[in-house]
Amino acid sequence: MYSLTVTFTIVITLCAYVACRALYLRYGHPLLNIVVLSAGVVIAILALCRMPYTTYVPGRDIMTFLLGPATVGLAVPLYRNRHLLRKYALAIVLSVAAGALSAMVTAGLIARFGGLPQEVVMSIVPKGVSIPFAIEIARLYDGIPALAAAFVVATGTLGSLMGATFLTRLGITNPVARGLALGTVSHAQGTATALMEGQEQGSMAGLAMILAGILTALFAPMVMLILN
Amino acid sequence: MKKVVRLAAQTALLWGIYWVCNRFVQATGLPIPGNVIGVAVLFTLLALGVVKLEHVQEAADFLLKHLVFFFIPIAVGLMDWGPVFYDYGLVLLVAIVASSLIPFWAVGFITQRLHRKEKPCTP
Structure with a gap:
């Protein structure tokens, strides 16, 4: 019975992923977010079968086993774009650091003074970085990984819907600047948007996304200290 | 294989x-x-x-x-976390929007200042 449950949870998750991915690739709209849609489908099925989240946990642990190695693999695109890293070193480091820090502090302070419970505050601080970094940072400070993932997706969706328009309104027209901003603020979803604008924007966004993850992890001890 | x-x-x-x-x-x-x-x-x-x-x-x-x-x-x-979004939806929304707009501006502004001479693009 146990292994049957585990198999069932894995199969429904895989099917939801394949279906939602096909839908996204076909229509490409930022609101058709693969994570949101698939998780919604899985939650609906679990609810219909009256299965609590605890029955899903063993399957989850099997499915996320490769997340760590996949994240380490982010070094590969970073290495492939090392010439860009060198060319724009100062701009990249300064602006991504400023962007990551201001995102963490703004989100953390508003959440804290808005009266959110402590574990929710700790989950919203890393909301601007790629999910694997965000969940690990949240976990280090007693946040909730699932909530951290939700805030990351919300930020990414907002960025991919409004980011380009907003940057244009601000008079940010330099392609390097636009790519860095989209990658720093809205991680993978922003990178996808930046790629639609152009190759240069896309590469810079990819770099910014990974660096923002690393810098956010480095800044986290300091920011969490301010918030406590 | x-x-x-x-x-x-x-x-x-x-x-x-x-x-x-x-x-x-x-x-x-x-x-x-x-x-x-x-x-x-x-x-x-x-x-x-x-x-x-x-x-x-x-x-x-x-x-x-x-x-x-x-x-x-x-x-x-x-x-398991639905109630948080009902209870604090507005605060969460404000936090996420504000913490996106400010760094958008910060990153764009700093990079553009450092690379002023380069050609702008028309998105």
């Missing part, structure tokens, strides 16, 4: 780096996630030429192509 073996071997290498970095973090109590250190370590190994792109890129590209899959099981955990 050969491709599958190669993918498995490369994934094992990535997993090994991740495992070592995680153990390092646990042993030292460093407040930085193991996966962040893993990215830095693999980048350094590639830069030093200890690890070649051919040793990891197939597995890395495959895993990164399907990276979002791994987030689905984590997001399913939200099923």
